[in-house]
Amino acid sequence: MARKTGSHSEITGPRVHAAAQRLFARYGYAAVSMRQIATEVGVQAGALYNYTPDKQSLLFDLMRAHLEDLLAAWRAESCPAPPLAALERFCRFHVRYHLDRPDEVFIAYMELRNLVPENFAVIERLRKRYETELETILCAGQAQGVFALEDVKLATLAVIAMLTGVTTWYRDTGRLSRNRVEMLYWDMVRKAVGA
Amino acid sequence: MARKTGSHSEITGPRVHAAAQRLFARYGYAAVSMRQIATEVGVQAGALYNYTPDKQSLLFDLMRAHLEDLLAAWRAESCPAPPLAALERFCRFHVRYHLDRPDEVFIAYMELRNLVPENFAVIERLRKRYETELETILCAGQAQGVFALEDVKLATLAVIAMLTGVTTWYRDTGRLSRNRVEMLYWDMVRKAVGA
DNA sequence: GTCTATAAAACGATAGAC
DNA sequence: GTCTATCGTTTTATAGAC
Numbered sequence: 001m002a003r004k005t006g007s008h009s010e011i012t013g014p015r016v017h018a019a020a021q022r023l024f025a026r027y028g029y030a031a032v033s034m035r036q037i038a039t040e041v042g043v044q045a046g047a048l049y050n051y052t053p054d055k056q057s058l059l060f061d062l063m064r065a066h067l068e069d070l071l072a073a074w075r076a077e078s079c080p081a082p083p084l085a086a087l088e089r090f091c092r093f094h095v096r097y098h099l100d101r102p103d104e105v106f107i108a109y110m111e112l113r114n115l116v117p118e119n120f121a122v123i124e125r126l127r128k129r130y131e132t133e134l135e136t137i138l139c140a141g142q143a144q145g146v147f148a149l150e151d152v153k154l155a156t157l158a159v160i161a162m163l164t165g166v167t168t169w170y171r172d173t174g175r176l177s178r179n180r181v182e183m184l185y186w187d188m189v190r191k192a193v194g195a
Numbered sequence: 196m197a198r199k200t201g202s203h204s205e206i207t208g209p210r211v212h213a214a215a216q217r218l219f220a221r222y223g224y225a226a227v228s229m230r231q232i233a234t235e236v237g238v239q240a241g242a243l244y245n246y247t248p249d250k251q252s253l254l255f256d257l258m259r260a261h262l263e264d265l266l267a268a269w270r271a272e273s274c275p276a277p278p279l280a281a282l283e284r285f286c287r288f289h290v291r292y293h294l295d296r297p298d299e300v301f302i303a304y305m306e307l308r309n310l311v312p313e314n315f316a317v318i319e320r321l322r323k324r325y326e327t328e329l330e331t332i333l334c335a336g337q338a339q340g341v342f343a344l345e346d347v348k349l350a351t352l353a354v355i356a357m358l359t360g361v362t363t364w365y366r367d368t369g370r371l372s373r374n375r376v377e378m379l380y381w382d383m384v385r386k387a388v389g390a
Numbered sequence: 391g392t393c394t395a396t397a398a399a400a401c402g403a404t405a406g407a408c
Numbered sequence: 409g410t411c412t413a414t415c416g417t418t419t420t421a422t423a424g425a426c
Contacts, residue, residue, distance in 0.1 A: 008409070028308060030225035034402060046404075047410050055402070110305060113223060154371070154379050161360025162353050162387075169352050176349070184349050192357075192387035203391075229420065242392050244421070393426075401418065408411075 015041050016051045020058045025103035029059050029114045059111060060119040066104040067126035073097060074133060083141030084195050090134055091186045094163045099178055105167050131156060138193065148194030159189055210236050211246045215253045220298035224254050224309045254306060255314040261299040262321035268292060269328060278336030279390055285329055286381040289358045294373055300362050326351060333388065343389030354384055 019040035023032045034055055038045040052058045077093050078086070098105045108127075115123060135156040141147035149155045163185055170181060214235035218227045229250060233240040247253045272288050273281070293300045303322075310318060330351040336342035344350045358380055365376060 012409080026308070028223065028225055030223055031309065033400075035400085043409090044411060045402085046412080049403070050409060113221070114226065150382055151371070151379050154376070155383065157360060157364050158357050158380065158383050161363070162357035165352060165356025165360075168356070176346070181349070184346050185353065187345055188350065188353050188387045191389055192383045194386055207391080228418075230418085238391090239393060240420085241394080241422075245391060250420070391426105393424100395423085395425100397420105397422075399419080399421105402416100404415075405413085406411100407413100408409105 012041065012043065012047075013051045016048055017058070017062060021062050021103050021107065024059065024062070024111065025106045029055075029107075029111045056116060056119070059107075059114060060123070062104070063108050063111065063115070063119075063123050064126065066101070066108050067123065067130065069104075070097060071126065071130055071133075074130070078133070083137055083144060083146045084190075086137045087141065087147075087189065087193065087195070088186055090137060091159075091163060091189050092182045094160070095166055095182045095185050096178065098164060098167050099170055099181070102167055105164070109164065131160060134160060141193070141195070146195060155193060159192065162189065162192075207236065207238065207242075208246045211243055212253070212257060216257050216298050216302065219254065219257070219306065220301045224250075224302075224306045251311060251314070254302075254309060255318070257299070258303050258306065258310070258314075258318050259321065261296070261303050262318065262325065264299075265292060266321065266325055266328075269325070273328070278332055278339060278341045279385075281332045282336065282342075282384065282388065282390070283381055285332060286354075286358060286384050287377045289355070290361055290377045290380050291373065293359060293362050294365055294376070297362055300359070304359065326355060329355060336388070336390070341390060350388060354387065357384065357387075 016037065019037050020032070023036055023040060034048055035045045037058075038048055041048070052061070074090070074093060074097075078089065081089065108123075112120065112123065135152060138147060138149060138152050138155055138159075142149050142152055166181060166185065170176075170178075176184070211232065214232050215227070218231055218235060229243055230240045232253075233243055236243075247256070269285070269288060269292075273284065276284065303318075307315065307318065330347060333342060333344060333347050333350055333354075337344050337347055361376060361380065365371075365373075371379070
């Protein structure tokens with residue numbers, strides 16, 4: 001396992017992505033330079049290209065990893081349940097997951113337009129898959145008469161927008177605990193779907 | 196009123212702001228160059244500086260104008276009314292106004308982090324003023340027992356997030372008319388606040 | 391008021407030494 | 409794997425002719 005001095009591929013690679021994530025979330029993809037990322041990692045700009053073919057791939061990898069993790073986490077948490085219980089689980093999961101990963105979420109919602117068309121298509125497909133998870137729950141509840149929705153598709157988008165909005169204001173130092181925020185959002189969603 | 200050939204201050208000024216608005220909304224502030232804006236207007240880059248001291252002011256002026264117009268439009272439309280009627284008016288106004296001005300709205304929500312701190316403070320104050328308009332309605336309804344809210348502040352943010360989300364998916368060519376979208380959102384908000 | 395030209399700096403990305 | 413150095417381009421903003 002001997003390695004040359006200055007060789008740190010196993011640790012530098014993740015650090016590059018972590019730095020890009022932090023900076024993209026804070027300043028926006030287009031406003032962040034490769035030199036800034038390199039400085040944050042503690043290497044020179046040229047060294048970044050050992051870990052990414054270009055800046056675009058850095059953004060794409062972050063967004064894809066986030067959405068794949070999100071889907072995997074939901075499918076691990078989800079389980080067969082009546083619509084009302086499934087919806088509660090989804091709401092609380094969504095709020096919790098988004099509060100735990102503010103940078104990933106922020107990038108996924110803000111940087112779509114900075115993806116080249118080919119990458120955009122991949123990300124959009126993943127995002128749609130996640131939306132469909134909620135839509136399926138609402139559909140089932142509607143069919144069973146548990147929910148009272150005029151338009152299931154619009155309700156899906158409205159609920160996700162409402163829940164995701166938590167990331168724009170929640171601060172750990174604020175007056176509400178995460179658990180209380182989860183509960184308050186679930187309470188509003190439950191009423192909004194007519195349950 | 197004689198004017199020299201090539202002198203178009205009264206029309207070029209607004210055109211510069213209109214071009215910046217369109218391009219910032221589409222590609223993002225940081226990704227748009229002054230040259231792109233100039234090309235869109237049909238002048239050379241240097242000529243832009245007759246209408247704005249710099250790129251930052253272009254963004255700030257757009258955001259401030261949008262928020263001031265939004266507040267003025269709401270105050271013109273708003274009128275003393277019971278909380279339920281006031282809330283319906285607010286919801287329908289918000290959806291309609293946002294659908295009518297997708298570029299302004301998109302910039303106002305996406306480009307906050309590209310404002311220098313001094314400008315950010317001004318914009319945040321305006322945004323807060325608009326939020327307070329809704330919060331006041333919810334507070335009044337809560338006090339009168341018309342609404343059943345666990346947390347008025349969180350409900351305010353949740354409702355605004357839900358309504359604003361319409362801009363991310365609505366297309367004029369879609370299956371729903373604007374009026375129907377207004378109605379569907381109002382229906383969900385009404386239920387969400389427990390009215 | 392708009393143009394051409396340019397200053398001064400920053401950008402993404404690459405080459406080659408070590 | 410990281411460095412230094414740099415290529416070629418683009419950036420914001422300004423100066424001065426017309």
